[in-house]
Amino acid sequence: MAKRVTLAEVAAQAGVSPITVSRALRRPDTVQPETRARIDAAVTALGYVPDPAARALATGRSDVIGVLIPSATNAVFTDVLSGIYDRLAESRFDVQYGITRYDPGTEESLLGVFLRQRPAGLIVAGIDQTAAARRLLDRAGCPVVQVMEIGADPVDMMVGFSHHDAAAAATRHLIAQGYRRPGFLGARMDPRTRRRFAGFRAEAEAAGIFDADRCETTETPSNVGMGAALLRGLLERRPDTDAVFCNNDDLALGALFEAMRLGRAVPGDLGICGFNDLEMMRAAEPPITSVRTNRFEMGARAAEMIRARLEGKDPGPALVDLGSEVQARRSTEGPS
Amino acid sequence: MAKRVTLAEVAAQAGVSPITVSRALRRPDTVQPETRARIDAAVTALGYVPDPAARALATGRSDVIGVLIPSATNAVFTDVLSGIYDRLAESRFDVQYGITRYDPGTEESLLGVFLRQRPAGLIVAGIDQTAAARRLLDRAGCPVVQVMEIGADPVDMMVGFSHHDAAAAATRHLIAQGYRRPGFLGARMDPRTRRRFAGFRAEAEAAGIFDADRCETTETPSNVGMGAALLRGLLERRPDTDAVFCNNDDLALGALFEAMRLGRAVPGDLGICGFNDLEMMRAAEPPITSVRTNRFEMGARAAEMIRARLEGKDPGPALVDLGSEVQARRSTEGPS
DNA sequence: GGCTACGATGACAGCGCTATCATTAGATGA
DNA sequence: TCATCTAATGATAGCGCTGTCATCGTAGCC
Structure with missing residues (x-):
């Protein structure tokens, strides 16, 4: 346990009062340059470091x-x-x-x-x-x-x-690319996820192609395996789904792997869009479209x-x- | 700013001295049950929470x-x-x-x-x-x-x-599976990575199949894209490499994608083993062998x-x- | 009954720092 | 020259809590 050096010791060494040392440390412009120099020397000589607890107690902050x-x-x-x-x-x-x-x-x-x-x-x-x-x-x-x-x-x-607008933009992208039967994959339906879903839904409805049966969601946490499971579930119910907007990139990656397992070509048979744009999206094969957030x-x-x-x-x-x-x-x- | 309730106020309310409140909170067995009950009541009534800074200052901890x-x-x-x-x-x-x-x-x-x-x-x-x-x-x-x-x-x-032994076990696995020209992919060569490499090397040398030219590493941070790049580099130099032990799962995933791009079948043409066993390894297609760490x-x-x-x-x-x-x-x- | 032993509680001081106000020295101006 | 002001520094007190020792009361024992 390194022994603690106090303000008072620094003050003694510098030949000033403790409060002056305190000031020199916190608002250097309020003490005379040469006093400050002496204090700084003492601080380094003794290896003084302020005690955050004492400061917090004294300042209430x-x-x-x-x-x-x-x-x-x-x-x-x-x-x-x-x-x-x-x-x-x-x-x-x-x-x-x-x-x-x-x-x-x-x-x-x-x-x-x-x-x-x-x-x-x-x-x-x-x-x-x-x-x-x-x-x-x-x-x-x-x-x-x-x-x-x-x-x-x-x-x-x-x-x-x-999140609403970001998801809406992704959905517009899918539609612009020619997909007409897009679905939604979502896990851990927290408020942000719900707003993304709302963005997807609003845009799909505006295009007249929203289908609640193409929305596969779960309350459990999201991961890659879940992306695969959700896509499988979705395609069982709606085999003609031609694209999925995934609530995050883990789900998108899982969806990609599942599509490979099912022999569905991406992007020809199934378009996949993720959310967050993690690094792996760019590196995947095929590279996966995603929504970049900062x-x-x-x-x-x-x-x-x-x-x-x-x-x-x-x-x-x-x-x-x-x-x-x-x-x-x-x-x-x-x-x- | 919620006003702060002090120990003293709780003490006053409970009709005891501050130090007794302090004791009741820290070592309840040292105060009489009924005193403690009175104190507890006061604490909840006033919504008292101890000030960590004051405690730290008083105890030096x-x-x-x-x-x-x-x-x-x-x-x-x-x-x-x-x-x-x-x-x-x-x-x-x-x-x-x-x-x-x-x-x-x-x-x-x-x-x-x-x-x-x-x-x-x-x-x-x-x-x-x-x-x-x-x-x-x-x-x-x-x-x-x-x-x-x-x-x-x-x-x-x-x-x-x-890490040495874990990597050695993975390498033995590759050899046991029949791979004879295994390589190593590593990024961010920190000390743990180096020890893993040493484990790989020791095992490969023991089998008489170590080849320094099959080790593709970089000092830059690891990510999926880097896994792809490293595999490409390795295969350009040593096209007959038949397996790779990747220093982590990101690299392994990147290697898988790159193998797909290059038309190398996994596991037939190229075996891939990761490290850490992140969830996505199990969900990949094909599922990727990895070393589980706790x-x-x-x-x-x-x-x-x-x-x-x-x-x-x-x-x-x-x-x-x-x-x-x-x-x-x-x-x-x-x-x- | 008188003594010790012990459990429960309290008084006091102080942890290391800073807010506040007081003091000092030096500068300014009539 | 003296009063007035300002900048630099200091004295004092206290932040909220706990360590230490003192005090009190009661049980236990011969």
């Missing part, structure tokens, strides 16, 4: 930025996390995160855990907090960014994109907005739409 | 368990993280994590960040710390668990498996060991080998 995400294994959220981390790594802030497991109740209680630490800022995924959680956020007393989505009535700031950027922007607010700079607009774009690839080149 | 992993997006580490999280979510401990980006220097400095918080415990990935980091860990003054690997000379506790369990055990130590229970053996096993699937059914 910690340097923790809390992040609430539904899952630690879903690539979508880990990409956002990376973005956050990237912009906070060199700062005085620490990231602490909580996993909600897609459960609003868990989110609510984790929010309590974070709040009692008086966090410097809060980043939460989505816009579907419970009423109680919403109330907690409203009174958080720190910058709050909702990520992943945009919607009306932000708690504070928001950076994301419209996940890393989302986290990065959220972190930047919080930092800007905390450092008194201009955080820019409170609502940032990062958009999305369909990455058209061979898997949706059109029916043969 | 925080409830933070620090986790150091190389990457937040690599499924391997997020699975470990999930395991840790799973066993700590309901406890008084908070997880705080740092990303080393596979850089020993970053690991060292992050270690400093954690240590100054006087963490309750530390979990670090791997056994390849710098000398300075090693020294810090030795003096950490808290339980330390190294995860992902096992090796000689643990800092404190260790839970993992032998990542979630690894995190879970690490967390349990730390908790046991902190709670004065028996943490069990300090070195836990979780092993690994080859999951044989169609992709290595043997050459045609």
